[in-house]
Amino acid sequence: MWRATLILCHVLVPGQLVQSPDELRTTITPQNCGLSCVRQGGPGCDYCRISSDDVNAALGLTSKNQFGTCLPWPCFKLLGEEDPGICNHYVQAPTDVTIEFVPDPEPKSDTMVVSWKPSQYGITFLRGFQVILQPLGGFGVACQLFLFQKNLTLSASHAQKVYKSEPFPGLFLGSDFAVTVMALPVPEKWEHFYQSKIFSTRSCAEKNGFQRCKADWYPNYIDVQQRGTVISITFNLAPPNLDITSYFSYCSANGKTTYTEIAPNISRNQTHHTFELRDLEEGSNYTCEIAANEMDAVRKLFKFQFERRGAASASPCWTMVLPVGFAVVCIFGVLLAVLRQTPCIQMKKPSIKSDLIEQLEEVKAQEEVLILSENQKSRPRLLICYSSNDGPAHVNAVMKLAAFMQQHMATQVCLDLWDFLGLAEEGSMAWFCRQIQESDFVLVVCSWGLCCKGGTSAQGSLDSEVMVGLIGAEVGRAKSDGKDLSKYMAAIFNYSKETDIPTELGLVFRYKLPADLLLLFSQLHQVRLHTPGRYMKINNISDEDFALSPAGQALQQAISDTEEAMKENQKKILDSEEGGKEGNANA
Structure with a gap:
């Protein structure tokens, strides 16, 4: 089902195109043309932006799909089944994905354009691109679909051209996003057909001064x-x-x-x-x-x-004038004698x-300040696992934690919510196992729902019990082989309890968040927080300034909202249990 859902639409069988020097432009921007022009192969339809209304009309749809303007439909749908075999051709992922900010009159948001180059492998069968923009630490997906007209066939020389998207407006300043550029068509037997890039919008000061x-x-x-x-x-x-x-x-x-x-x-x-x-x-x-x-x-x-x-002085007492005056004369005489034997000293008025x-x-008052660079190369890769059994509020708290760590803890975070294409391509079990092996650290966010048998985890439809069992097996294997266990960590938010940590994770490091963010940072980067006579202060993570950053405020608010939601759920459970007891008593 996921394969059929995420295979993106494209156009008719490619023909041949004779290229002239004027047509070999360095940069290609989208044209204002529709799906009908693409299908007919008319002039001015070489590289068209296809709207969701065009595709919905072609497919006979009346409602928007779950990805908003994304159009994840099998490629043969837009062909009218004229040539389904084209969907099996191999097209490799684009290269050199670049983000460019463009002028935006709105002071509170940014506008950006994505550019890329097509791969030369399979370029003859290339029918277009799809660009997906997803905020890290938030919900919502924005997509743009670009198609070539039916008679256009690209050659290997087009791999040096730069293709651009239309502007993506309304991006909040100081926020993290992930952009994915896919090459179309996507074959039934998937290969590496997309390229992703994580970027941050400009701060208010960078954009506006x-x-x-x-x-x-x-x-x-x-x-x-x-x-x-x-x-x-x-x-x-x-x-x-x-x-x-x-x-x-x-x-x-x-x-x-x-x-x-x-x-x-x-x-x-x-x-x-x-x-x-x-x-x-x-x-x-x-x-x-x-x-x-x-x-x-x-x-x-x-x-x-x-x-x-x-400083003002009080009126002198005449009985003290003579003794004091005599003492002053003596001191002056001594100083005069000394000054004759030493170089002249200039007196300055304070x-x-x-x-x-x-x-x-x-x-710096007995503290060592550590400032993290946004372009720091040595960013450890961290896989975050959790369960969705505790409701959307808990999922939102985990997402805000991932966004905070990505932005302020110099960490490359891997989260299933940010890689739905990879999950669909590999399957939840294969994706999860690969991430465990490739990540430098694995953090399991524990909650009451994680210990529920048969509950779903974050990784697609992967069972919570299976997920915990896999990580527990890795921990046990590392322990038996005498390896370092610091790769695996468990954490709970303020609304969870120590008993929510499964017994399979009893040997790993444990943290309570957000109070232990500094300790978690210390483990991720192998940094000592305390040395004799000083302590480490890390901007945006230390206790005094954690909640001052927008990402810290969002995480704090998400934890608070989840705590309130869990209290309401517990109250409903207690009310239902009491109602059941009363019913049994009446019976």
């Missing part, structure tokens, strides 16, 4: 002045279009931290604001940060030295200088 983004804006002008025992700090305000009305500041020295809420009066000054710090310790070096009072706002870091200036105000990338 930080002056137009609440979370990315920060003051770029800070001036510190000391007036007696008071420090005055002046900074530039956010642009009016960001609608930022309040700010905050932290200043720390000698283990003490001062928090200041700042509410500027824009009726007086719309560009800058000055606030004061009092009761500071003289002779101390202060490290401060200032930011807009918005979620996940970027903080501007700076420091200054506080010195005591011109003041706060501009070079004392520095921009810091990170505040």
Whole structure:
């Protein structure tokens, strides 16, 4: 059934085409033509975008399928069964899949275009392409179908051409997506016919500039002045279009931290604001940060030295004037004698200088900051397994965990929900076994439904008991051979219990999420979190900033929603059991 569902539509038998130099263009973009033009082989239909309405009309369909604009139908359906044999020809996957962002007037979203090159293997039988876009950590699939007209036959030279999709608009900024480009037709005996690529959309600051983004804006002008025992700090305000009305500041020295809420009066000054710090310790070096009072706002870091200036003195007592004056004269004489024997020393008036105000990338107070690169090459491959018996809320929590780990934990995550084509091609058991062997780590997200006999797991229709049994057998084999067991891990969310971890996984490392995300990161990357006198702080994963990133907020919300859903399910179960008992009593 899956094979019949995912084999994509194409067009009539290819003919021959005589190529001219003008036709051998480097880049080919879609044409505005329909399925009828493709079937007739008319002019201007060389490379057409086929809409879902066209195919639905050709197939006599009235409702949309589960993949939205994707059109997974057997290829001979659109041929009118004129030549079913064409579906068995071999066409290899496209190459050089590339993502290009194009101008988008909407500030909160991105628009991208996919480009690729066809493989020279089987290019004579190539009838078109299908591009599938899927968000990582969310639901929904967007597809575009492109077909060649019936009389077009490509030669090996076309493998150097670049084919492009139409724009995919409305992609949320700072989000992860997977794009898959398939070569058509897909034969009944499947080969490697598609190429996938994972990418991230731009951040708000990358697309619009930080002056137009609440979370990315920060003051770029800070001036510190000391007036007696008071420090005055002046900074530039956010642009009016960001609608930022309040700010905050932290200043720390000698283990003490001062928090200041700042509410500027824009009726007086719309560009800058000055606030004061009092009761500071003289002779101390202060490290401060200032930011807009918005979620996940970027903080501007700076420091200054506080010195005591011109303290007022009380009226002198005349009985002390003479002794003090005599002592001063003696000290002055000694100093004068010393100065005659030493080089001249220039005395400087204490003041706060501009070079004392520095921009810091990170505040390091007995901590070692680890910043992960998005293009980090050594990303361990992690297979995440789970059960769907606990409902869609639990599945959503697992998906949000996978998206968080993919984005912030420098991990290449393998999840069945992101590879439905591979599942359909190989079958759930073969796909699952291959992923276990090829992955560097295997994480089993345990829940009550995982231990239910006969329940379905995440991997297609694979039985939960079978999945746990396979992983348990791998763990037992590794243990008997004296191998390292760190490849296999078990985890539970806050709404699950330790007893939800199957006995087959009793030897593996266990984690409770999201509290143990740092420990999980440590195992994946073999990083020591604590060394003598310091500890490791990992951006977006540490306790203080986990929930500040959009992916962390989504994971936290998904866990909370699942906890509420499970409480409601348990209440329904208890109510039904009580209803059954009352019924038996009445009987």
